[in-house]
Amino acid sequence: MIASADILIQPIASEHIEGFHKALDTVARERKYLTLLEAFPLEETRAFVLGMIVKGNPQFVALAGSDVVGWCDISRHTFPSHAHAGHLGMGIIPSYRGQGLGRRLIEATLQAAHDTGIERVELSVHADNSRAIALYEKVGFVREGLACRAVRIDGHYKDAIHMAIIYQ
Template sequence: MDAAPSPNASGARIAPIAATHIDSFHRALDVVAREKKYLSMLEATPLPETREFVMGMIAKGNPQFVAVIADEVVGWCDISRHFFPSHAHRGRLGMGILPTYRGKGLGRQLINATLKAAQEAGFARVELDVYEDNSRAIALYEKVGFTREGIIRRAARIDGRFIDAIGMALFFDES
């Protein structure tokens, strides 16, 4: 990904992830995961696994962007291409932003950069699941063109509570 880092009003740079971001990305991922409200994981994978994931994303050309302030990752958005050749036109979006930096437009900037890179990389469909009580994320996804495809009942169980999710998708050839 050859996109140049871009500054925004909050002082964050939106840039393709690089090896130098891995430790900071891992810390940000862990903070958001431990909130137990937004991600399927409840804590970050061990650092070596996170490093392997990021380096694999880079090697495969999968879009992954980070929001960086003072050399610290404060948010990310990535799209992982499906493994099977018959599904290789599809990717799954994941993203997160540290609590202090939410509501400042970083999510929209991250998702726009990542979707642009996905379209340029030949993805035709990007999909995601979002917990149905995450109204801010749902609103963001709908603003950038995702549509609801269905409800995934009891998609997650966190601290003994079942949470339904909404399956959403965006099609580049229909935009």
């Protein structure tokens, strides 16, 4: 494992797509943190990332050498009446958690979102993910609601907390 200070946070580029796909699949297959239970096929992931780049949506990766060990992205809503807002998604592979990468990733992504005119960033987090909730609150997200039994994984239900940060 590489120390957090040696891990680069940078905007995603086409050469990171396969690593992002692998990291996303690793976190999804834990079946604990994401609604996605496995990554989409590589070509769909490629289309998603290239679309994010073309649209100017912020998407950052954490790189340990050339390996993607985490990501954070904000997808701007497409309806004109909601285009001032975006939805945040993020994850870090297990061996790199607890080193401050989440905060570095989210701060870089939120700054880029603000710089591109996104005024509101929303997210949903499983209610039992206390580490993520604490991170989101530290960077300024507030709880806006609770969706009971919003997620069902392997026959078990989880509530989801809806959170947002608004820039004025």
